[in-house]
Amino acid sequence: MKKTLIVGTVAYDEIETPTDSSGKILGGAGTYIGLSASIFNINPSIVSIVGGDFEQKYLDLLISKGIDVSSIEVVSKGKTFYWKGKYHKDWNKRDTLNTQLNVLADFNPTLNKDEKESEIVVLGNLHPLVQSTVLNQIESKNRCVILDTMNFWMDNALEELHNVISRVDIIIINDEEALQLSGKDTLFAAAQEIMSYGPAYIVIKKGEHGAMLFGKTEFFTVPAYPVHKVKDPTGAGDCFAGGFAGFLAQCEEVNFQNLKTAVVHGTINASFCVEGFGTSSIQNLNKEKAEKRFKEFKNYTRY
């Protein structure tokens, strides 16, 4: 089992969908990645920052999943990062109604001795400079660094983003963002271009249409697990990254065979995520339920 480190937001979310409204609930990329990865019983650490308003019960929830929260800094006088978003009937369209960085504005992550030896490092969606700060502290030689990012950083911190991309092993990105980042007009060309920046592998997420995994000379494509009813897509991409990283953390080796299975586990965990509101579904997931769906999915995709 590989020591796993996750850096990402631990936050408050407020989510509106055409049928539901969440009120203020637990959210954040670090939270979703951590919950998703934790089903593999790998005891990941989350490095993050919250305010004094962050409820202990949410930290207790993470702890109950075997997650090490000792590097989630609590700024007692500060307020937790807050995001409010609204989905439309077409789940692919989302409006951000409100973003309050709060304590995240001064987030300067510091890893403890154990965390510096992490072999699986997930750089969740955050400012690329914060991602780089974490990467600078990693001392393990045999490490696999997985980067998740989004178009916001392409628009606002492209140079810093390119810098951190050049230093990671695997990048996870969605289809539109891959085209934007590479300036290419097909996903194949985009994948080759982005790998030329440094990463040995790229995972392109296509939402309800599945995912693709590219290596320099290898390729894998998989449809999405067919969810009958989407309730809330929030965190799906993070749960993908968490399932992907969590599975890899249990593997002896990071090779293409294992990466393919990791992509499928990402898909499976994301499918659970969207079936519930906020973290409700992913926090009730366990390895047995995920394995059961993995087998069902294998049956759905085998010919």
Next chain:
Amino acid sequence: MKKTLIVGTVAYDEIETPTDSSGKILGGAGTYIGLSASIFNINPSIVSIVGGDFEQKYLDLLISKGIDVSSIEVVSKGKTFYWKGKYHKDWNKRDTLNTQLNVLADFNPTLNKDEKESEIVVLGNLHPLVQSTVLNQIESKNRCVILDTMNFWMDNALEELHNVISRVDIIIINDEEALQLSGKDTLFAAAQEIMSYGPAYIVIKKGEHGAMLFGKTEFFTVPAYPVHKVKDPTGAGDCFAGGFAGFLAQCEEVNFQNLKTAVVHGTINASFCVEGFGTSSIQNLNKEKAEKRFKEFKNYTRY
């Protein structure tokens, strides 16, 4: 090997893409389905109608593929069905610039004795009344009827379309059309609704995102073969139907296992189709090339 009958247009197309313009070339659903199915060496019959302006070289091409063209009626004083369309940078958008029904307006297909005994019947995209006329003439007991249709008939001949759907075994339809026909808002609900009209199986095509196969209690999903460069999407859906039907025609039995493989062969043949302009790629396809890509695809999708 099952006797296979294809009814569909044999036509002249003119295609404009952002980079190319075809001039007047061979086209039509019956043509694409027939060329695609013919790679399985099943000697399908095409039932169709053309005008005196239809070039012998195109009939010779079909004959060279082992296709029986004796039921392609030639109306010497008439003109061949003509369609002109234009694609945009986003291949999913297509404008019809011109449609001339010509001899197709009076198409009243009559099957010969052999054709009436067909066991695989492909009702290509045509007016549902014409599809019904063909179906009325089929005398074989052990038959499998595959229907392809499109939104045009939902908008213009919905009752007739429902009538023919109720009599077929398998319907092939794209994702948007499945939602429109069923009035449902998810593909799962749409598939169940459409199967309640009669068909035992439904194939939902999702273009570059692959396809899904539904039985009453069974499910299969597959991504598309990853085409590096799309040149012209014309006929892709028909080549899917042709590959699907052609593979089935070689199978002993129409069961879910074989239907899954048929869907993959549909996907493979469609992937060849879009790599060339008009029929250029599908008419140069053979079983060996298709099998090679089938194996490559299996490698791309296996985990």
